Amino acid sequence: MIPRRPLPRVLLVLFGLIALAHLGIQLLGPDAWSRPTQVLLVPALALVLIAASDRPRGRLLGLALVALVFSWLGDTAPALASGDTAFLLMVGFFLVAQVVYVAAFWPHRARSALYRRRALLVPYAGFVAALVWLCAPHTGGLLVPVLLYGLVLGLMAVLATGLNPWVAAGGALFLVSDALIALRAFAPGWDLPQGGFWVMGTYIAAQTLIVLGLLAHARPRIERAGAAA
Numbered sequence: 001m002i003p004r005r006p007l008p009r010v011l012l013v014l015f016g017l018i019a020l021a022h023l024g025i026q027l028l029g030p031d032a033w034s035r036p037t038q039v040l041l042v043p044a045l046a047l048v049l050i051a052a053s054d055r056p057r058g059r060l061l062g063l064a065l066v067a068l069v070f071s072w073l074g075d076t077a078p079a080l081a082s083g084d085t086a087f088l089l090m091v092g093f094f095l096v097a098q099v100v101y102v103a104a105f106w107p108h109r110a111r112s113a114l115y116r117r118r119a120l121l122v123p124y125a126g127f128v129a130a131l132v133w134l135c136a137p138h139t140g141g142l143l144v145p146v147l148l149y150g151l152v153l154g155l156m157a158v159l160a161t162g163l164n165p166w167v168a169a170g171g172a173l174f175l176v177s178d179a180l181i182a183l184r185a186f187a188p189g190w191d192l193p194q195g196g197f198w199v200m201g202t203y204i205a206a207q208t209l210i211v212l213g214l215l216a217h218a219r220p221r222i223e224r225a226g227a228a229a
Contacts, residue, residue: 008052015044063104070097105159112162135186166213173206
């Protein structure tokens, strides 16, 4: 799963240092450094993906890069607004990111929980249903976008089971991370202590596992292309 080439390994270490710094700031402050470190997270991870793969990267890794771009916009654009507008910007960009991940994982659906081990659909569906039940009464005019995002996010997490355990774990953690955001926004009684730390910790782990899992999935094709060259 860890990239074999020196450059992506160095970039992965750099990403890890940024992630640790951001999580440390979430716990200890100063809050003024939280946004700059968050802005650097996804670009650093995208550089790992780019350095660990050669052109042409293929559909799967290409779409993963697009999903990372929209994830980065979801991380950064809300800072330009406030209130419901900021929340809708975040949900909108992350919704596009999840749709792109769904498109990336869709060709592998025959190996996912949609077709195999269908008992796994129960906890995924139950988790999304419980989240909607807790949040829906407090969403007001945001109910429709929140419901849409929850459904697409759940589909992404289920489809992620069709690739490998790393991508599946990343999809599940993405579900957890966004559930924590929804609970903080609409059901604060369910918010965890140090909620920002847990949101970002699960988010960082989710994106990292997805990227490294996709690189592992694509490695045989990358190695064949390198041998042919």
